[in-house]
Amino acid sequence: MLSQHGDDARLLAGGQSLVPTMTARLARPTVLIDLNRIENAALPTISAGRLRVPPLMRHADFERLSANGPLSTILAELSGHIGHLPIRMRGTFCGALAHADPAAEWCLASVVLGAELLVRSMTRGVRNIEAADFFESMMDTTLADDEMIIEAQIPLLPAATRYGFSEICRRSGDYALASTLVVYQRDEDEMTKVRLGVGGVEATPRRIPEAEAMLERREPTRQLFREVADLVASAVDPVSDLAADADYRRELTRAAVSRALDRSFR
Amino acid sequence: MKHSGRSLSRIEDRALVTGRGRFVADFAFPRQLHMRIVRSPVAFGRLKDVDTSSAFDVAGVVAVWTAADIAAIPPIPVRGPAPAAIASFLQPILARDLVRYVGEPVAAVFAESAAAADDAAERVALDIAPLEPTLDPAGPIPNVMDAARSNEAATVRKAFGDLGSAFQSAAHVVAIEVDLARDGAVPAETRSLLAQWDPARDIVDLWAPARSAPHHRDTLAAMLGLPRAGIAVHVPNLGGGSGAHGEIDPEDVLVTHAARVLARPVAWVEDRREHLHAAAQTRGMTAKARAAVGPDGTLLGLDVDVMIDAGAYVRAEGMMVAEFLTAMLPGPYRFKAFRGTAHVRMTNRTPAGSFRAAGRAEATFVRERLLDAVTAALGADPFEIRTRNLLAPEDLPHDRHLAALGRPIVYDSGRYQHLVDQTMKHFSLELLRQRTDDRRAKGELVGLGCAAFVDVAGMGEAAHVRLSVDRIGIVEIVTAASDLGEGMPTTIAQVVADIVGVDYDTVRVRTGETDRIHTVSSPVPPSAELVITAAQYAAEAARELILDAAQALLDDTGDRLTIQSGRIREADRHFGVALSLGDIAAALEPGGLLSDRGGRGLVTEGSAKADGLSFPYGVHIVLAEIDKQTGMVRIPRAFVAYDVGNAVNPALVESQLASGALEGIAGALYTALDVSGLGDPRAINYADYPVPTACELPDIEVLVSEAAPTPLNPLGIKGAMDGGFTGIGAAIASAVDAALSAPGFVTHLPISPARIMAQIRARETA
């Protein structure tokens, strides 16, 4: 159906973002394809060292992931930050990625955790995209009109993983004005395989390689964390909007990075 | 069982918790039409053409009206006194030649379904030549862009004493400039209306969230050339009555008129986006204030000049905000000379209405900011400065020969210092001050702020209530006054129950009905206190009637009868003959034993006329904590002390005060209705208009004081009104200054965290 109607059609998963846009008459699809009837599309599986997130896995489903290990802990914590309970009961992981709000927790997580997305078109079949290449600009992705995310695969994390997440909002449940997720391995006294990304700051979430390099193979200290926060704050090019102008967002980026790093060290 | 003075649960809540409450949008009639308003998308422009033809392509469209279709209907009048020149500033129902704000109604579409009306409204083509909008209320006069009128609609002046000599003799003159962003009540329920014309009775029934049902009826009747008896207004449950609901808006006129013209029921339900830019807003103002101060911090004089952003038209509330703002500027303080001037300025913004503590919150913000500036200039203590200048009990009643809307501002009763002392003691605030100072000394950004104020209650001129008892003894109270969701029916039931001798939860209270009781309208709706007083009088008359009748029926000439739980018996006897209220009612009806006493049954009326405004007063104190990394402010503790004279239901007073305080915190830290440089609204949905949630707000600590009952009504009640709101913004501003150790930092509400962050950085680099 999607290949038939292309631009006129939209896929409806949780609907927590698409429906209000339609109510406001900002989006006006002629065809709306409800995915909620797809069988067995809500249960995650694990294979080849990856968590495989199906299209109808909802935010609230991450609260109690059956898989043990750090990845589940991280995703469970992040899911608690998404909107409020009624939103989490409906909204989906894959839907959030397709919606591509730069402040969305799952967009940041998929980039930082190196998720790979399987997208499928009726005519061209399945292709894989790295999450980092998926987000093009604000609310825009490389998804073609006739494509759908059929799965997100997130690599599992080893037991020695440390992580920290922080998001700065005016109100509980709001989209973050700035957020940070940092993940690394604790190797003796050093941090290795550091991944640090910010969301809600620029048009798309992204990792900050300079910050990762600065942390890699270093001992975690408050002093270092502050320096990294300063570095990230100067490395980003924040957007301006009603809720925060670029200067203020830069301050909030510094706060989010520094808090996420502090939390990783708890 | 005595009911008054007790925190009883509300009689109106059972329906509300079971989903059986009835809000206007919950009513529906067969064949009803749905109205959709086509609104101006630009702040200012010449309306060249409105093309409605393609709207009719949508199936189900019945009519589309433009200004030409309702040319005979006059603009919306102002309620209450206003200068005659105001006529050229009134709003037409639909825009004619000029559109003057984003959201101004230009056309009205009527269709078989809400969706069809929406679809058709999108097809109405507006040809508008945009003009440069006026957005700054403090801009120059005259407004060259809008040649039809000046941009100062009215100037309100209040004064007493010799200002010149006060400033000449001053040891210090302290001046500030402050402003408030626009905001609004933004209630949970958007505006909604339903009108149905019954040709058989020739009555339009209008279900509306009217603040004053009789005023709604009379104004609409006058505008539409109908007799008063041709409109019946019904005010059902109302979703948040703090200002945005209940004035005559263009939509009220349109649905009422359309119900007759189209001979179909007409429903209108505003959507949230519409509400945020088309419903009445308020608060926007800039002020310049000066204080003349003696060497020891004694206030000598106050001089304040305010530019009020009244928006594109002067709406129904007219001069209310300007009048109360200026008249209440002096507050609870003693000084010799005062001048308060308010310029009612026109801008290309949504017409202003009112919101909690209208005029008084603005006055309190200006005056208390000025007192904080005096404190800083003298290096004094903020509590000390206020204490030094408070009016003493012997100064009351206090008459400065000021008036608001023609009503004298004479403080009736008050023990201001007593309330401050009680507040400090009750909440152990000395300890909190010390702790806060200690935390600040350790580098935390925390501060306490306070504000003292006098509020106004007892508004409205008159209230009328009818009490009747049926043959099974059920007491019914009917009033045309509206229930604003703040517990008035319960309070009335409590007062009536004690007097008539029944259980309060058996009393039925019908509010907001114009066709159940004869009533005339007054420009200002009666306060709850006035309605309660009227109910008290009706109940006292009923009690007398009941006991008289019982004496006759029981052949008891003594003075020993009492009424308890609806039974009348001799006070000292627990057994023996007893009558029920129903027996008395039946006896007084035609065919009854006492039908010769008029045969009207057990019916009484109570009317209360306002003898004057009463003046409750309060102290608000808040603790502010600033997050050093984000500049965001948190209010972990907030104290509201307020004297209500007497409280009929303390729990309801407390919750009303707490809710006011929370809306005050929202307006001080979160919400505003700003526009872009083109006059486009910035907040178009709830994501942009961040109403704080349970997670952001503290548990308000409330002290309900009953130290100064008003002599103006027999119960001594002043009502809680907006007493939780009035001083909160000022107190938060003060606390944020203290937390930042930056006196005078806050000059604007809501306080921007970005500005705080910039201040923190600036100080770090300095």
Added chain:
Amino acid sequence: MTGMVDVTFEVNGERRTIRVEPRTSLADALRDECRLTGTHVGCDEGVCGACTILLDGAPIRACLLFAVQADGSAICTVEGLSDGETLHPLQQALLDHNAVGCGYCTPGLLMLAVGALTREPDMDEAALTRLLGANLCRCTGYQTVLRALKAGQIAMRADGS
């Protein structure tokens, strides 16, 4: 998207078939077609929570779901909470704690709390506050509601409901 669609669901224990446009939200369908007007539409964009209902037991925003999507589901609205004249413990708690202001947001708050406490009966105060953060109220200031939720939570446990 035009044309009408039949939708069948169970509302408060009663099986209903209604005919709606595909673009009709579940909130509007419940109000207009089922005449269950206790579900309020305060913003129509999923923010205010006044339209919260239970869909197959889960608290959701009825304005963010199309009625057609609820086909085959079991729905509970505020009208279905009480057992005849016996109020649900949370309804009773709101009454007892004077936790109702204008009452417009009350049905949504109730359904949110019932749904959440059924899912997770042992929420602590912090969790209840976060939960309550989902819905907006302009009258009560939330604190009386929070106290009521705590009392209702205890009563629900005692009730086993």
